[in-house]
Amino acid sequence: MLTPERQQIILELLKTKNVVTVHEMCEATDASVSTIRRDLAQLESEEKLRRVHGGASRLHSKITEPTVxxxxxxxxxxxxxxxxxxxxxxxxxxxxxxxxxxxxxxxxxxxxxxxxxxxxxxxxxxxxxxxxxxxxxxxxxxxxxxxxxxxxxxxxxxxxxxxxxxxxxxxxxxxxxxxxxxxxxxxxxxxxxxxxxxxxxxxxxxxxxxxxxxxxxxxxxxxxxxxxxxxxxxxxxxxxxxxxxxxxxx
Amino acid sequence: MLTPERQQIILELLKTKNVVTVHEMCEATDASVSTIRRDLAQLESEEKLRRVHGGASRLHSKITEPTVxxxxxxxxxxxxxxxxxxxxxxxxxxxxxxxxxxxxxxxxxxxxxxxxxxxxxxxxxxxxxxxxxxxxxxxxxxxxxxxxxxxxxxxxxxxxxxxxxxxxxxxxxxxxxxxxxxxxxxxxxxxxxxxxxxxxxxxxxxxxxxxxxxxxxxxxxxxxxxxxxxxxxxxxxxxxxxxxxxxxxx
DNA sequence: TCGTTTTTGAACATTTTTGATTGATTTTTG
DNA sequence: CAAAAATCAATCAAAAATGTTCAAAAACGA
Known part of the structure; x- marks a missing residue:
């Protein structure tokens, strides 16, 4: 699976769930925890999500997230x-x-x-x-x-x-x-x-x-x-x- | 197969898939990885797509992606x-x-x-x-x-x-x-x-x-x-x- | 047909990505 | 509060993908 595809899945998950565990993301993408963590680090630096212990949460931005x-x-x-x-x-x-x-x-x-x-x-x-x-x-x-x-x-x-x-x-x-x-x-x-x-x-x-x-x-x-x-x-x-x-x- | 024809197939693939692997493109065009890579390099320089490790992705973002x-x-x-x-x-x-x-x-x-x-x-x-x-x-x-x-x-x-x-x-x-x-x-x-x-x-x-x-x-x-x-x-x-x-x- | 140019596919060294392992850190549990 | 469990960052080696180079094949022009 390609990196953008995987990251897209992560973001889609977040749209429906508000918070997602690393484990859930592994299952959804068939990737290892290491890979997921690297994705999370990157996506966080791009301000696409916020990392929390055990997974990631949506950044509850004021206006930007119609998904919220x-x-x-x-x-x-x-x-x-x-x-x-x-x-x-x-x-x-x-x-x-x-x-x-x-x-x-x-x-x-x-x-x-x-x-x-x-x-x-x-x-x-x-x-x-x-x-x-x-x-x-x-x-x-x-x-x-x-x-x-x-x-x-x-x-x-x-x-x-x-x-x-x-x-x-x-x-x-x-x-x-x-x-x-x-x-x-x-x-x-x-x-x-x-x-x-x-x-x-x-x-x-x-x-x-x-x-x-x-x-x-x-x-x-x-x-x-x-x-x-x-x-x-x-x-x-x-x-x-x-x-x-x-x-x-x- | 002619070059424009091959590149057209690649772009068509992208229209349906958002991200496509090099391997998928090889299968669709019967070309070698080298050839596909050369096509990708060219198409990227023409801003028709974005290369990612393992394949290519649409430069989706008509407007939505300020990051792009x-x-x-x-x-x-x-x-x-x-x-x-x-x-x-x-x-x-x-x-x-x-x-x-x-x-x-x-x-x-x-x-x-x-x-x-x-x-x-x-x-x-x-x-x-x-x-x-x-x-x-x-x-x-x-x-x-x-x-x-x-x-x-x-x-x-x-x-x-x-x-x-x-x-x-x-x-x-x-x-x-x-x-x-x-x-x-x-x-x-x-x-x-x-x-x-x-x-x-x-x-x-x-x-x-x-x-x-x-x-x-x-x-x-x-x-x-x-x-x-x-x-x-x-x-x-x-x-x-x-x-x-x-x-x-x- | 012959020589030249372009395109192609394979080989190889290099880079990037990946998953496992380790020890440190944090959270949960008793 | 301390032990146990879970998660994390860092590291490393294997795997995958990449760019480069080169020779063969194809296309081209004369």
């Missing part, structure tokens, strides 16, 4: 199913806004090969978008460390200069009375603005977000369509009276 | 010395523009702890800036895949909304008659604008850039100060008659 966010995010398979469906709504020629967040990030691989333009405020989305050969615009503004989102007054100005065919928004709370809500006011403003600038807006939300209410209101239920995953029928009834709800089976 | 860029960048120690000096010019309270590029990226670690605001169009700079706990704004606009820079009309609009105390610009050519030049016109415009919006502008350039001229003009020599590394005195004489030149010893 990604991994800590629950319901990944559910999100993938939702993302896949959402991506299927995107047609060639569309100008699309992708909100910062894990839900929308899951969409990116499914957009590969489409002839579209994507605008985003999500730092973490840039890399996958580029990798999937999608023409990408980033909003200008303040980098928010915790979420990797571009926010603030400059970002609002920035988004104003675009118009979107479709926007895809991640959300933390959906409630028939209180509408769409998210914890951070600055990000809420961005989401609201994006919805306002789009012909059609879609809210991506796994089932854990239904009936939830968080701090900052983004919009009324009727202002966007909802894409969520399978659920007891009754829970969606009220929402369906207010807007389109697409239910995806995971 | 960083590695392939020459004169790193020289750039570091220049960057260190440049960073020492930044004072608390400053609002600073950092151009996209390896030279300016080297500055970031030296800025740690300063109470400043940084605006940049360099995607690659975001991560180190955040890691070093610096308040960071990114310009909005089109992501340029090759260099990781934000450019284009939107980026121009975006930068217009800022004013800088100091700007630090990487450059490819410095010539007393033709001024500062860089190969890419879109990036040249960004650099020119940044200089126009700054109280004081500094050009970062290792010695290989002196007396060079490339395609797109950024500004006249007199419009910015130059920070470069030690050099035969005479070469700088003419430049010094036009602007301030700081010479750093590496």
């Amino acid at each position: 966010m990604e991994k800590s995010a629950k319901n990944i398979s559910e999100k993938k199913a939702i993302a896949s469906y959402a991506a299927s709504l995107v047609e060639n020629g569309d100008c699309v806004y992708l909100d910062a967040g894990t839900s929308t990030m899951q969409m990116v691989p499914f957009l590969r090969g489409k002839d579209i333009v994507v605008v985003t405020n999500g730092f973490h989305l840039i890399d996958p978008l580029i990798k999937n050969e999608i023409e990408t615009y980033i909003l200008g503004g303040k980098m928010k460390v915790k979420t990797g989102a571009v926010v603030g007054a400059k970002a609002l100005d920035s988004i104003e200069t675009y118009r979107f065919d479709k926007s895809f928004i991640g959300i933390n709370g959906i409630h028939e009375k209180y509408g769409y809500t998210t914890p951070d006011p600055e990000e809420a403003i961005m989401k609201r603005k994006a919805i306002g600038l789009s012909q059609k807006s879609y809210i991506l939300a796994d089932h854990s977000k239904l009936k939830e209410v968080t701090f900052s209101k983004v919009a009324e239920i009727s202002e966007a369509s909802i894409i969520t995953s399978y659920h007891e029928k009754d829970e969606l009834k009220q929402l369906k009276s207010l807007t389109t709800v697409e239910v995806v089976r995971k | 860029m960083e590695k392939s960048a020459k004169n790193i120690s020289e750039k570091k010395a220049i960057a260190s000096y440049a960073a020492s010019l930044v004072e608390n309270g400053d609002c600073v523009y950092l151009d996209a590029g390896t030279s300016t990226m080297q500055m970031v670690p030296f800025l740690r702890g300063k109470d400043i605001v940084v605006v940049t169009n360099g995607f690659h700079l975001i991560d180190p800036l955040i890691k070093n706990e610096i308040e960071t704004y990114i310009l909005g606009g089109k992501m340029k895949v090759k260099t990781g820079a934000v450019v284009g009309a939107k980026a121009l609009d975006s930068i217009e909304t800022y004013r800088f105390d100091k700007s630090f610009i990487g450059i490819n050519g410095i010539h007393e008659k033709y001024g500062y030049t860089t190969p890419d016109p879109e990036e040249a415009i960004m650099k020119r604008k940044a200089i126009g919006l700054s109280q004081k502008s500094y050009i970062l350039a290792d010695h290989s850039k002196l007396k060079e001229v490339t395609f797109s003009k950024v500004a006249e020599i007199s419009e910015a100060s130059i920070i470069t590394s030690y050099h035969e005195k005479d070469e700088l004489k003419q430049l010094k008659s036009l602007t301030t030149v700081e010479v750093v010893r590496k």
Whole structure:
């Protein structure tokens, strides 16, 4: 096995596990402990991971590691199913806004090969978008460390200069009375603005977000369509009276 | 089998595999290891792939791998010395523009702890800036895949909304008659604008850039100060008659 | 066809990588 | 707190891969 291949496996392991033992890495790569140790020393010097006694851990960097966010995010398979469906709504020629967040990030691989333009405020989305050969615009503004989102007054100005065919928004709370809500006011403003600038807006939300209410209101239920995953029928009834709800089976 | 045909097979293999061993390539092409090695040497010099011990790997990283860029960048120690000096010019309270590029990226670690605001169009700079706990704004606009820079009309609009105390610009050519030049016109415009919006502008350039001229003009020599590394005195004489030149010893 | 140039594969010395071993260091256990 | 267990860094020899050299084979031009 070649060195880069081995190191790649180590890094992949770390993406899923946060901490990995030397022994686990030996098994995964069929290499000896010495070799693994040498790899670890090198990868640490490249700041790809942090060595700990017995193995290695991810460097819990503030913004750089979408994987942290990604991994800590629950319901990944559910999100993938939702993302896949959402991506299927995107047609060639569309100008699309992708909100910062894990839900929308899951969409990116499914957009590969489409002839579209994507605008985003999500730092973490840039890399996958580029990798999937999608023409990408980033909003200008303040980098928010915790979420990797571009926010603030400059970002609002920035988004104003675009118009979107479709926007895809991640959300933390959906409630028939209180509408769409998210914890951070600055990000809420961005989401609201994006919805306002789009012909059609879609809210991506796994089932854990239904009936939830968080701090900052983004919009009324009727202002966007909802894409969520399978659920007891009754829970969606009220929402369906207010807007389109697409239910995806995971 | 003809040489181009063989090399094509090698590249096709890499498209599917990320890393390929020499042995695999021998089997796929019915050539000897010597021949494969010669092909690899050539293909690497053409920047079609990266050799690794035992085979070759794709130079994946369209944008994601600053390390690759960083590695392939020459004169790193020289750039570091220049960057260190440049960073020492930044004072608390400053609002600073950092151009996209390896030279300016080297500055970031030296800025740690300063109470400043940084605006940049360099995607690659975001991560180190955040890691070093610096308040960071990114310009909005089109992501340029090759260099990781934000450019284009939107980026121009975006930068217009800022004013800088100091700007630090990487450059490819410095010539007393033709001024500062860089190969890419879109990036040249960004650099020119940044200089126009700054109280004081500094050009970062290792010695290989002196007396060079490339395609797109950024500004006249007199419009910015130059920070470069030690050099035969005479070469700088003419430049010094036009602007301030700081010479750093590496 | 003949002489020249280019490409190829094999041989060999050199370099790099690898896995095992050792003693030191750290962590866990009793 | 001390012994036991686990992990670590350093070292070394074997194995693998590499660059270089050279002669044979192939391609080329006249």
